[in-house]
Structure formats: C-alpha cells, structure tokens
Amino acid sequence: MSKHNHKNDTSSGTKPDSTYLALSGGVGGAKLALGLSQLLAQRLSIMANTSDDFVHLGLNISPDLDTVMYTLADLNNKELGWGLANESWQFMDALKQLNQPHWFRLGDRDLATHITRTEQLKQGDDLSQVTQQLSDALNIKSHLFPMTDQVVSTFVKLEDESALGFQEYFVKEQCQPKISGYFFEGIEKTKPSQSFYDTLSQPSLAAIIICPSNPFVSVEPILSVPHIADTIRQHPAPVIAVCPIIAGQAVKGPTAKMMKELNMPASALGVAEYYQSQYGGLLDGFVIDEKDHHLQPALESMGLSVLVVNTMMNTLQDRVTLADHCLSFAARWTNEHSSS
Amino acid sequence: MSKHNHKNDTSSGTKPDSTYLALSGGVGGAKLALGLSQLLAQRLSIMANTSDDFVHLGLNISPDLDTVMYTLADLNNKELGWGLANESWQFMDALKQLNQPHWFRLGDRDLATHITRTEQLKQGDDLSQVTQQLSDALNIKSHLFPMTDQVVSTFVKLEDESALGFQEYFVKEQCQPKISGYFFEGIEKTKPSQSFYDTLSQPSLAAIIICPSNPFVSVEPILSVPHIADTIRQHPAPVIAVCPIIAGQAVKGPTAKMMKELNMPASALGVAEYYQSQYGGLLDGFVIDEKDHHLQPALESMGLSVLVVNTMMNTLQDRVTLADHCLSFAARWTNEHSSS
Numbered sequence: 001m002s003k004h005n006h007k008n009d010t011s012s013g014t015k016p017d018s019t020y021l022a023l024s025g026g027v028g029g030a031k032l033a034l035g036l037s038q039l040l041a042q043r044l045s046i047m048a049n050t051s052d053d054f055v056h057l058g059l060n061i062s063p064d065l066d067t068v069m070y071t072l073a074d075l076n077n078k079e080l081g082w083g084l085a086n087e088s089w090q091f092m093d094a095l096k097q098l099n100q101p102h103w104f105r106l107g108d109r110d111l112a113t114h115i116t117r118t119e120q121l122k123q124g125d126d127l128s129q130v131t132q133q134l135s136d137a138l139n140i141k142s143h144l145f146p147m148t149d150q151v152v153s154t155f156v157k158l159e160d161e162s163a164l165g166f167q168e169y170f171v172k173e174q175c176q177p178k179i180s181g182y183f184f185e186g187i188e189k190t191k192p193s194q195s196f197y198d199t200l201s202q203p204s205l206a207a208i209i210i211c212p213s214n215p216f217v218s219v220e221p222i223l224s225v226p227h228i229a230d231t232i233r234q235h236p237a238p239v240i241a242v243c244p245i246i247a248g249q250a251v252k253g254p255t256a257k258m259m260k261e262l263n264m265p266a267s268a269l270g271v272a273e274y275y276q277s278q279y280g281g282l283l284d285g286f287v288i289d290e291k292d293h294h295l296q297p298a299l300e301s302m303g304l305s306v307l308v309v310n311t312m313m314n315t316l317q318d319r320v321t322l323a324d325h326c327l328s329f330a331a332r333w334t335n336e337h338s339s340s
Numbered sequence: 341m342s343k344h345n346h347k348n349d350t351s352s353g354t355k356p357d358s359t360y361l362a363l364s365g366g367v368g369g370a371k372l373a374l375g376l377s378q379l380l381a382q383r384l385s386i387m388a389n390t391s392d393d394f395v396h397l398g399l400n401i402s403p404d405l406d407t408v409m410y411t412l413a414d415l416n417n418k419e420l421g422w423g424l425a426n427e428s429w430q431f432m433d434a435l436k437q438l439n440q441p442h443w444f445r446l447g448d449r450d451l452a453t454h455i456t457r458t459e460q461l462k463q464g465d466d467l468s469q470v471t472q473q474l475s476d477a478l479n480i481k482s483h484l485f486p487m488t489d490q491v492v493s494t495f496v497k498l499e500d501e502s503a504l505g506f507q508e509y510f511v512k513e514q515c516q517p518k519i520s521g522y523f524f525e526g527i528e529k530t531k532p533s534q535s536f537y538d539t540l541s542q543p544s545l546a547a548i549i550i551c552p553s554n555p556f557v558s559v560e561p562i563l564s565v566p567h568i569a570d571t572i573r574q575h576p577a578p579v580i581a582v583c584p585i586i587a588g589q590a591v592k593g594p595t596a597k598m599m600k601e602l603n604m605p606a607s608a609l610g611v612a613e614y615y616q617s618q619y620g621g622l623l624d625g626f627v628i629d630e631k632d633h634h635l636q637p638a639l640e641s642m643g644l645s646v647l648v649v650n651t652m653m654n655t656l657q658d659r660v661t662l663a664d665h666c667l668s669f670a671a672r673w674t675n676e677h678s679s680s
Contacts, residue, residue: 057455057456057459058455058458058459058462059455084434086430087430088428088430088448090426090427090428090430090447090448090449091431091448091449091451091452091455093449094424094448094449094450094451094452094453095452095455095456097452097477097478098452098453098456098474098477098478099477100452100456107430108428108430108431108434108448108451109430109431109433109434110434111431111434111448111451112431112434112435112437112438112440113434113438115397115398115399115431115435116397116435116438116440118398119397119398122398134438137437137438137439138437138438
C-alpha cells in the first residue's frame with residue numbers, strides 16, 4: 001500500500017482480526033501499552049527496549065520489560081510511578097546493613113522477578129523465553145517481548161567525553177549531569193528477537209505504534225537493532241508515533257532536558273524531525289497533544305498525518321481513550337487501502 | 341602435653357590470653373557459640389559446617405554459617421528459631437505468583453546475605469573472605485569461618501539407595517524419609533580453610549570445643565575435610581564435645597531419629613562412642629546433661645573426662661553459663677599442664 005500522507009478524517013474502528021505492534025520504553029510507553037492492551041488483548045504485541053538492562057548485585061534487571069509487564073498485569077505501583085504495588089524494602093534495609101551498594105532500589109517483591117530471570121537465563125533460556133514465562137505467570141494476554149535477546153547497554157556521554165552507564169545516570173545521578181551524546185554498547189552485534197519477525201509477518205498487522213517513550217534512550221535502541229528500522233519502514237502497515245513531549249516538556253523523565261543538551265528543539269516538532277531524519281521518513285502518522293495544536297501545519301508540511309488529541313494519560317480511561325484514538329487513526333490507512 | 345583422662349575437679353577460670361576454637365553446625369551449635377562469644381569475644385574462633393550449603397534459585401546459601409552469624413550478631417529470629425529477626429516474606433509471596441519453587445523459605449532481609457555472598461563469590465572472593473566481610477559488617481567480634489572454601493554437598497541415602505540433597509531432606513521433606521546413610525559429595529577434594537590452620541597454630545589455643553550440633557550431618561563434614569580430624573587430634577589442646585542428645589532425645593532436629601535409623605543407641609553414650617571410634621579417640625572431655633548423669637561411669641570407662649551440667653540452653657543466660665562451664669572444664673587440662 002501507499003505510505004503517502006493521508007488526511008482523510010473518516011476514521012473507523014479496528015477490524016476484529018487486526019493485530020498491532022507497539023514499541024515501548026518504560027513508564028510513559030507502558031501507559032499507552034496498557035490502553036492498547038485493554039482494547040486488543042492478545043491482538044497486541046509489545047516490543048520493549050532492553051538497552052537499559054543491566055546486571056546489578058549479580059541480578060539481570062530489565063527495567064523497561066518489567067515496567068510494561070507490571071503495568072499490563074495491573075501490579076504496578078501507582079504511588080511511586082515505578083516498581084510493584086504493595087512493595088516493601090526490607091531487602092534494601094538489610095543490604096545497607098551489610099554495607100552493600102544501595103543506590104538502585106530493589107523491592108522485596110520485585111526481587112522475585114530478577115532472581116527468576118537471572119536463574120532462567122543461567123539455565124539457558126533466552127530473554128524472550130524468560131519474558132514469556134513471566135508474562136504467562138502474571139496472566140498477561142498481550143505478547144510482550146524484548147527487542148533482542150542479546151546484551152546491549154546504553155551509556156550517556158558527559159561533557160568531558162567520559163561515559164556513564166544509563167542506570168547510573170538515570171537513577172544514581174538523577175539525570176543531573178549534562179550529556180553530549182549517548183551510545184548503545186554492543187548494538188551492532190544484536191539481532192531482532194524472533195517475535196519481531198513473527199509479528200511483522202502476520203498479514204493481519206494493521207499498525208506499528210511507537211509509544212510516547214524517550215525517543216533517544218528508549219525508542220532509538222529498539223530502532224538501532226540491525227534490521228528493525230528498515231523492516232518497519234518497508235512494512236506496508238502505517239507507523240504511528242505518539243509524541244512524548246507536550247508543550248515543550250516531557251511528561252516524565254529527561255527527554256526534554258536531553259533534547260536541549262543535544263541541541264534539538266524540545267518540542268513535538270523536534271521529535272518528529274528526529275524520527276523522520278534519523279530513519280529516512282519512518283513515520284506515517286504523528287499524534288500530538290491539544291496543547292501543541294499550533295504545530296500541526298508544520299508537521300503536515302513534513303509529510304505527516306497528524307492527530308491532535310489529549311495525550312496526557314493520568315487515568316486508566318485516559319490510556320484507553322488515547323489507545324482508541326491511535327487505533328482509529330491507524331484505520332485511516334486501512335480504509336484507504338480497502339477503498340483503493 | 342598429656343591427653344589422658346583427667347578427673348581433677350579443681351577447675352579455674354580461663355587465662356585472659358587463651359584462645360578457643362569451636363566447631364559448629366546450625367541452631368544448636370550456634371547457641372553455645374553465642375555463649376562462648378559473649379565470654380571470649382575476639383578470643384573465639386568458630387569453624388562452621390558448609391556441607392549443608394547449596395545453590396537455590398542461583399543463590400549461594402550457607403545455612404550454618406548464616407545461623408551462627410545471625411546468632412552472634414543478635415539478629416536471629418527467636419520466634420522461628422531460624423533466620424533473621426523482623427523478617428518478612430514478600431519475596432516468597434511474589435515468587436509463588438511467578439510459579440517458582442518456594443519450598444525453601446528465603447526471607448526478604450535474609451536475601452541480602454545470599455545475594456551479597458553470591459555476588460562476592462562470583463567476583464572471585466572465597467567463602468572465607470565473604471564470611472569475614474559479612475561478619476565485619478554485622479560487628480561480630482569472634483572470628484567465624486567456613487570449614488573449607490571448596491564446595492561440599494551433603495546427601496542422605498534413602499532405604500531404596502537413592503540419594504536426596506540435604507536441604508530437600510531437611511526442609512522440603514521435613515526429615516520424614518528413613519535414611520540408610522549419608523555422604524558428603526566432593527569432601528575428598530577439599531582442604532581446610534586457612535583460618536583453621538591459623539587458629540590451631542596459635543600457642544594460646546586452650547581448647548577445641550565441639551558444639552552440640554548433629555554429629556553426623558553437622559560435625560562429621562567438618563571432621564571429614566582431609567587433615568582436620570588428624571590435626572585436631574594431634575594438637576595438644578583438649579578436645580571437648582557437648583552432647584546434643586539429652587535423655588535420648590535431640591533438643592532440635594533429626595539427630596536422635598538419624599541415630600536410630602543408623603542403628604546407633606540414641607544417647608549420650610552413642611554420641612561419645614561415635615566420636616571416639618570414628619576419629620581414633622578424638623575427645624578428651626565430654627559434657628552431658630544432668631538428666632544423663634547415670635551415663636557418667638560408662639563414659640568415664642571409655643577414657644573420657646565427663647562434665648555433668650545443665651546443657652539445655654533456653655535463655656541467653658543458659659548459653660553463657662554452659663559456655664562458662666565448658667571453659668572451666670577445659671582449664672583442667674591447662675592447670676594440669678601448668679603444674680606438671
């Protein structure tokens with residue numbers, strides 16, 4: 001099908017057998033993934049960033065996979081905004097008593113996930129298998145999988161050109177250091193997980209949705225796994241990104257701060273320009289918040305279809321509503337295809 | 341010095357610079373180790389059994405070392421009789437939710453010990469170094485160390501000649517299966533930890549005390565590490581064992597049941613005969629409970645000095661009192677030496 005600009009506003013519901021792929025980082029992405037999951041259940045596949053993964057105290061920790069998993073299982077901690085609900089911190093307390101590093105907070109319940117993952121990886125399962133087993137145990141209906149089964153590690157580059165592991169930057173240093181760049185160590189040796197190819201080979205795939213995650217350290221690692229960006233761009237399904245920046249600010253996390261430090265305009269325009277220039281016109285549609293409605297003409301002049309809706313997801317209903325808007329938006333391409 | 345039978349009842353206090361070595365398994369041994377530690381502080385070394393150690397969920401678990409360590413640090417759980425005080429079980433709850441094996445209960449606080457140990461072993465420290473670091477962090481003044489830095493694993497043999505890992509027998513099966521024997525896999529390839537040799541080379545060493553632990557699966561592994569039994573027997577310091585059987589019953593654990601299944605008399609006499617026959621007259625002194633006072637003549641006819649006191653350690657004061665009795669008992673040999 002054609003992937004040119006579409007402005008037909010006659011959106012319709014999704015076909016009952018359509019399937020969808022969402023690309024997600026952590027908290028922001030997980031909110032939309034939850035909304036999509038509520039509407040689509042097993043028709044949704046979610047490919048999560050694993051470049052934030054690291055080994056801490058000997059445990060294999062996958063922050064983004066876990067955030068999405070806990071969110072979809074309705075086990076996420078709504079007060080903290082990360083980790084598990086009903087969490088306790090006895091392990092951390094005892095760890096401090098043993099003079100061990102305690103800058104990365106691991107909850108007592110959360111440890112069960114990391115210990116299980118670490119043990120299963122040691123037994124020879126790959127991260128996709130482990131993620132499937134954990135998801136099954138938590139009765140998650142959508143199909144969650146990592147971008148790759150190989151190890152990748154995000155580092156940020158500081159102004160003095162030294163490198164800092166992502167979790168140290170993000171958690172230990174609270175994103176305070178000014179960055180001059182970032183890189184994904186080992187990315188060139190990775191390959192997409194089999195589930196990525198399986199998902200894209202489904203004739204029912206109706207859209208690829210890039211969740212409102214940090215474009216640089218959450219989405220870029222996914223798109224930097226060799227073959228993923230090319231395969232997505234060449235696929236007939238429309239690619240739709242939901243902008244993580246609202247009125248020049250990130251809803252959560254360092255996206256806006258990073259954009260400024262990387263000399264990009266911290267705006268929906270900057271995000272769209274980044275995706276289109278970095279990946280050769282990857283996007284077909286772009287979803288922005290009502291507060292950024294004045295950017296619609298500029299975005300459309302870039303050749304993008306634009307959907308202007310509320311993208312701030314405070315409640316579960318907000319998440320489902322935005323997901324529904326995204327699916328209707330994606331259906332424009334299907335309808336055009338059906339009628340062409 | 342002579343290691344013949346001594347019946348001089350004129351016991352005296354310990355010399356202020358005397359040092360002592362205690363051999364200990366888990367709970368029962370740790371009680372006396374605590375009493376000794378209260379009296380001796382850094383003058384006490386404790387060599388613990390590590391043949392119960394196992395790897396569970398990828399974690400290196402050392403039940404006896406931990407029981408002694410927690411007891412000496414006054415962090416042990418006095419209600420449960422094992423594990424840490426103020427423990428919680430959120431990890432176990434989450435582990436069950438993930439359909440993982442949960443027959444071995446790991447407390448949230450306890451996990452900090454296992455995760456730290458596992459990580460430090462992986463980083464290249466040996467078990468002696470890890471134990472020292474953990475003990476230091478918990479401000480333990482006495483010197484706790486493992487019998488060996490190599491891996492040994494206790495198995496019990498069942499009547500059908502199949503073998504069961506010790507923790508599965510002890511925890512999962514609650515010592516229910518009838519056993520026909522036991523063995524310590526890998527023991528022949530171990531060597532004593534350096535601290536054992538360091539402790540025995542101190543001219544100040546005044547006694548070696550075998551705590552009231554299970555003779556078969558707690559003390560025998562220690563004495564089965566090549567060179568340990570011989571080195572102890574040849575050392576001039578007296579070897580004193582405190583009997584774990586009182587009136588034919590074990591205070592805790594499967595000792596009496598095992599003795600019956602192994603066709604030994606489940607009595608103080610059976611314990612003494614076991615130590616003397618198995619290790620060529622290892623013991624100089626034997627401490628029995630008042631309830632077993634009638635066994636004193638039979639024990640003395642085996643060539644043992646016998647101390648009859650209360651050996652039931654219900655309170656901290658009981659532990660200190662029994663420890664004090666043991667030290668006074670040991671001083672008989674020193675006094676004889678001084679006056680000979």
